[in-house]
Amino acid sequence: MFEKLSQSLKKATDKITNAIFLDKDLVEGIVKDLQRSLIEADVNILLVKKLSDKIRQEALDERVKGIDKKEHLIKLLHEELVKILGKYKPLELQTGQNRIMLLGLYGAGKTTTIAKLGNYFAKRGKKVALIGLDVHRPAAKEQLKQLAEKNKLNYFIDEKETNALKTWKSFEPKLKGYDLILIDTAGRHTLDEELVKEIKTLGKEIKPTETILVMPADIGQAAKKQASEFQDALKISGVIITRMDSTAKGGGALTACAETNAGVYFITTGEKINDLETFNPQTFLSRLLGMGDLDALLEKIKLVTDEGQQKKMQEKLQGGKLTLEDVVEQVKSMNKIGGFGKIKSMIPGLGNAKISDELLEGQQEKIAKWEHIIKSMTKEERENPDVFNKTPSRISRVAAGAGVNNSEIKALLKQYKILNDMIKESSGLEMDESGTLSQKQMMKLAKKFGKVKKMRF
Structure with missing residues (x-):
C-alpha cells in the first residue's frame, strides 16, 4: 500500500536529517521527489503545489538555523501531509441500538464491507445483525448470506421480496435485541433520481444513526465529486474507502474526502474478513514514514x-x-x-x-x-x-x-x-x-x- 510514496517520504526525511546544509538545490530535489510521488498517488495537483511552496518557503527561511531548521522542516512536512489527509474521525457507537446504512455505487464493495464491519464490532462484544435490502442485484442477498454464515454473523434476508421497504418492515420487530444493525442497500452505475428516492424513503423508515458512503480507492480524485454528490443528496455522515491495497490512486481518494469534509471512518486493505482498519491520518502517515502504526x-x-x-x-x-x-x-x-x-x-x-x-x-x-x-x-x-x-x-x-x-x-x-x-x-x-x-x-x-x-x- 503506497510503497512508492512511502519510499519517497522516507527518502525526503533522510535527506533532511543527514544534510549538513539545507541549500536551495537540496530542497528543490526533495520537493521534486515529493511532487512526483504525490501526483503518482493521484493527489490533487493544487494540494501538491501548496505543500511544495510551503516547504520551499520554510526551508529557505534564514531566521531558523542549523539542527533546529532540519527538525522544523521534518515537523512541517509531517503536519502538512496530515492536514491534506484530513481529520481523524472515528466511528463511535451511541448508547442503545445503532443502525448503520451503507450506500454506494455498483462495485464499491458494500456487501463485503458490511460483513467486515459486522465482524469488527462482533469482536468488540456487540450483538450485530446484517440486513440485506439490495433487492436489485441478483446475487446480493446470497452473497450477504454466505459471508454472514462463514463468519458466524446474524443476518436477515428475504430471497423472494423485491421491495426494500417491505423487507425492512417485516424484519424490524425481530431486531430489538441487537446493539448494531448494518444495512446493505442497492447500488447503481450513477447516483440517479431513482436511487436517491429509494435511499431517502428507507432513511425515513429506518432512521439510521449513521449513513456511510462506500467508495473504491481506485477512483482516485473522482472521489471528491462522488462524495459531494452523495453528501448533497443524502447527507452522509462518513466514508469507507475499499481496495486500498490494490491501487496507487488511494492518495487521491483520501485527500479528496478531506477536501469535501467527508471524514473517512475505515479503509479496507484486502479480501479477508479482518482486512479492515480505522483510518487515523496521524498514524497512517507514521506508517508511510517507516515509523509503524x-x-x-x-x-x-x-x-x-x-x-x-x-x-x-x-x-x-x-x-x-x-x-x-x-x-x-x-x-x-x-x-x-x-x-x-x-x-x-x-x-x-x-x-x-x-x-x-x-x-x-x-x-x-x-x-x-x-x-x-x-x-x-x-x-x-x-x-x-x-x-x-x-x-x-x-x-x-x-x-x-x-x-x-x-x-x-x-x-x-x-x-x-x-x-x-x-x-x-x-x-x-x-x-x-x-x-x-x-x-x-x-x-x-x-x-x-x-x-x-x-x-x-
Whole structure:
C-alpha cells in the first residue's frame, strides 16, 4: 500500500536529517521527489503545489538555523501531509441500538464491507445483525448470506421480496435485541433520481444513526465529486474507502474526502474478513514514514482474538515479559491477520526490513516445528527462556528430545529475544496526551529496530 510514496517520504526525511546544509538545490530535489510521488498517488495537483511552496518557503527561511531548521522542516512536512489527509474521525457507537446504512455505487464493495464491519464490532462484544435490502442485484442477498454464515454473523434476508421497504418492515420487530444493525442497500452505475428516492424513503423508515458512503480507492480524485454528490443528496455522515491495497490512486481518494469534509471512518486493505482498519491520518502517515502504526496493529489483533485473550496478552505486554508459548501464539495471530508481510509496516522500524518471500511462505511449517520443540521443554524453560543463556547444555537436551538440530532451538530463542526486546523497549516509552506514542518516541523505536537487517521468521 503506497510503497512508492512511502519510499519517497522516507527518502525526503533522510535527506533532511543527514544534510549538513539545507541549500536551495537540496530542497528543490526533495520537493521534486515529493511532487512526483504525490501526483503518482493521484493527489490533487493544487494540494501538491501548496505543500511544495510551503516547504520551499520554510526551508529557505534564514531566521531558523542549523539542527533546529532540519527538525522544523521534518515537523512541517509531517503536519502538512496530515492536514491534506484530513481529520481523524472515528466511528463511535451511541448508547442503545445503532443502525448503520451503507450506500454506494455498483462495485464499491458494500456487501463485503458490511460483513467486515459486522465482524469488527462482533469482536468488540456487540450483538450485530446484517440486513440485506439490495433487492436489485441478483446475487446480493446470497452473497450477504454466505459471508454472514462463514463468519458466524446474524443476518436477515428475504430471497423472494423485491421491495426494500417491505423487507425492512417485516424484519424490524425481530431486531430489538441487537446493539448494531448494518444495512446493505442497492447500488447503481450513477447516483440517479431513482436511487436517491429509494435511499431517502428507507432513511425515513429506518432512521439510521449513521449513513456511510462506500467508495473504491481506485477512483482516485473522482472521489471528491462522488462524495459531494452523495453528501448533497443524502447527507452522509462518513466514508469507507475499499481496495486500498490494490491501487496507487488511494492518495487521491483520501485527500479528496478531506477536501469535501467527508471524514473517512475505515479503509479496507484486502479480501479477508479482518482486512479492515480505522483510518487515523496521524498514524497512517507514521506508517508511510517507516515509523509503524501500533494502534492499527492492536486493532488487527483484536479482530483475531477474543476479549479474554486480549486482556491476558495486554497484561503480559505491559509487564514487558513474554513466554515462548506467547511468541508462537503471536505468530499464529499474525497469520490470521494476513501474515507478517502484511503487518510489518505497522511495526516501528520494520517497514524497510528486507524479508524474503521464501521466509514468509515457510511460516506455517516453522510454527508447527516450534510447537513441537516447546513440548520438549520444561515449564521453567517455556516461561523463562533466559535460562538457556545460563545453561547452554539445555539446548542440546531439548534438540535431542524434539529430534531437531541445535540451530533450530537457537532460531526460536532468537525470535523470542527480538520480540521480547521490542516489548520491553515499547513499554518504557512515554505516551502523549491521547494515549499513543508521540512522533519523537516512534522515531526512537523505529531507529532502534530499524538496525535489525536480517530477521528470521
